[in-house]
Amino acid sequence: VTARDGWTERTDVQTVWVLRPQEDAIQVLTAICPHLGCSVQWKAARGAFACPCHDSEFAPDGARRHGPARRGMDPLPVRITHGEVQVRWVEFVAGAAERRTTDGSPVDGQGTA
Numbered sequence: 493v494t495a496r497d498g499w500t501e502r503t504d505v506q507t508v509w510v511l512r513p514q515e516d517a518i519q520v521l522t523a524i525c526p527h528l529g530c531s532v533q534w535k536a537a538r539g540a541f542a543c544p545c546h547d548s549e550f551a552p553d554g555a556r557r558h559g560p561a562r563r564g565m566d567p568l569p570v571r572i573t574h575g576e577v578q579v580r581w582v583e584f585v586a587g588a589a590e591r592r593t594t595d596g597s598p599v600d601g602q603g604t605a
């Protein structure tokens with residue numbers, strides 16, 4: 493993720509989860525927990541994504557199962573161009589039940605290509 497302003501350019505590395513809900517589709521979820529921002533991990537033994545900080549758990553499609561997170565994992569805009577998966581990084585407001593981006597951009601059309 494590269495961010496620019498009038499004086500600087502900064503590159504950050506972010507973690508995402510790339511899922512294949514169907515053979516001809518992919519879905520991308522941010523690994524940032526929607527509760528307070530820890531890194532969500534896949535737990536194969538539980539068949540779920542889980543957050544190590546406060547034990548929120550999410551289904552394989554990112555839907556909330558239980559824990560203090562008030563919504564499911566956040567989907568990111570994705571497209572496939574010439575066989576390459578391209579993901580647009582978006583930051584979401586932590587702790588809220590409804591999904592909102594930190595910059596107020598719309599969240600429609602995100603998550604699946």
Ligand code: FES
Nearest residue numbers: 525527528543546
């Ligand atoms: S930060 Fe993930 S459950 Fe609290």
